[in-house]
Amino acid sequence: MGTPRVSVQTEDFDLSTEVARLRAEKKGVGAVCAFVGTVRDRNEGVSVSTMELEHYPGMTEKAIEAMIDEAHQRFDILGARVIHRVGLLEPLDQIVLVAVISAHRDESFRACEFLMDYLKTQAPFWKKEQTPEGARWVDARVSDDAALARWGIASRNT
Known part of the structure; x- marks a missing residue:
């Protein structure tokens, strides 16, 4: 078996290495779409340090695996990889990688966007920011729920 489809880890990741691994596992790859999310230094106008x-180990990975299965059902893709970091991160640190391979670009773009929309609202992660006013938990935004709704999926947050 090749590289796991899902990794939840404290370590950073290398985009080039991960995309190369994903591409090496399938023939017929004509498109790779990758999204990397990073920690912002501001959220809702407030500085974030x-x-x-x-996350819940085991449960989180299972939920993301189900998301990838759903992407395979909806889109003509050859493979996908999701890496999500946990632990303490600083601004500009990488948080998440979603990489999708397909024969044609449209399917990889759509599947990558679908997976990211799904992750933002459905993946069982809890985020706490440190701000000048103290610590605060981060909830999903209404815009994240709306992005998921366009795929015909109701957020578990609504």
């Missing part, structure tokens, strides 16, 4: 991400 760190972000801490928590």
Whole structure:
């Protein structure tokens, strides 16, 4: 078996290495779409010094695996890889990688966007930011729920 489809980890990741691994596992790859999310230094107009991400080991990976299965059902893709970091992160640190391979670009773009929309609202992660006013938990935004709704999926947050 090749590289796992899902990794939840404290370590950083290398985009080039991850995309190369994903591409090497399938023939017929004509398109790769990758999204990398990073920690912002501001959120809702407030300075953010760190972000801490928590998850339930096992449950989180299973939920993301189900998301990838759903992407395979909806789109003509050859493979996908999701890496999500947990632990204490600082501004500009990488948080998440979603990479999708397909024969043609449209399917990889759409599947990558679908997976990211799904992750933002459905993946069981808890985010706590440190701000000048103290620590605060981060909730999903209404815009994140709306992005998921366009795929015909109701957010678990609504």
